[in-house]
Every structure is written in C-alpha cells, then in structure tokens.
Amino acid sequence: MNDELLREYIRGVMEEDLIAEGVLDNVMGYVREKGAKAKESIKKFLVDLKSELEETGAGAMLLQKIATGGKLEPDEMEFLKTQAKDVAIGSVLLGLFALPGGGIATAGLVKAAKKFNIDLMPSSFNHPEDA
Numbered sequence: 001m002n003d004e005l006l007r008e009y010i011r012g013v014m015e016e017d018l019i020a021e022g023v024l025d026n027v028m029g030y031v032r033e034k035g036a037k038a039k040e041s042i043k044k045f046l047v048d049l050k051s052e053l054e055e056t057g058a059g060a061m062l063l064q065k066i067a068t069g070g071k072l073e074p075d076e077m078e079f080l081k082t083q084a085k086d087v088a089i090g091s092v093l094l095g096l097f098a099l100p101g102g103g104i105a106t107a108g109l110v111k112a113a114k115k116f117n118i119d120l121m122p123s124s125f126n127h128p129e130d131a
Contacts, residue, residue, distance in 0.1 A: 045125075052086065052124035059083030086122035093120065 062072060062080045072080065097106045113120045 048125045052090070052122050055079075055083055055124060056087060059087075082123055086124070089120060090122050 059080055062076055065076075066072060093106055093110075096102050096109065099105070110120050119126065
C-alpha cells in the first residue's frame with residue numbers, strides 16, 4: 001500500500017514539474033514537426049516509387065519488343081539500360097533492407113555512398129533539388 005502511495009505522489013510531482021516547465025509542450029511541438037516532415041517524406045517516396053514502377057513497366061514493354069524481333073531506337077536502348085541499372089540497384093537495396101536491421105543499414109549505405117558521389121538510388125528517386 002505504501003509503495004503505491006509513493007508512486008502516485010512521484011507521478012503527481014513529475015507531472016506538475018513537466019507541465020509547469022512547458023516540457024510537455026516542447027516535446028509535443030517537436031513530435032508534430034517531425035511527424036509532418038515524415039508524412040511529406042513518405043508521400044514523396046510513394047510518388048517516386050510509382051514513377052519507378054511505371055518506368056519498369058515501360059522497360060518490360062521494350063524487352064517484349066526485342067523478344068518479338070523488333071528494333072529499338074537509340075533513345076529506347078538508353079532508357080532500357082537505365083531501367084536495367086535501376087532494377088539491379090533496387091533489388092540489391094531491397095535485399096539489404098529485408099535483413100534484420102536492414103533499414104538502418106540501407107539508409108547508412110546510401111548516405112555513405114552520397115558522400116563519395118556514388119548514386120545508389122534508382123533514377124526516379126533522384127531530384128536535382130535534393131543535391
């Protein structure tokens with residue numbers, strides 16, 4: 001019984017101190033700010049992913065054109081090379097991401113590669129304003 005009263009008293013004092021100092025308001029402001037940034041990042045990621053998937057579909061159509069004996073224009077061939085590179089990069093990053101702790105490892109690898117001017121992201125995820 002005494003333990004419970006002591007815990008209740010400590011909780012009450014802590015809550016009063018947190019509220020009085022505005023700590024709780026500061027924390028909530030920080031969480032709201034980071035939440036808004038995270039929401040924007042997720043939206044941007046999904047738009048980029050959709051674009052990359054559409055490009056991969058277009059690449060598949062070009063492969064089908066080759067398989068049926070058609071000839072590719074030089075710009076189509078360049079697009080197909082870029083898409084093959086993007087699929088390879090995406091596969092490696094997805095495989096790394098699937099491992100335990102892979103999300104952190106993938107983010108770290110991409111950041112480290114950027115420092116050495118190595119691009120590890122598929123083309124749809126690269127934006128000139130991000131540089």
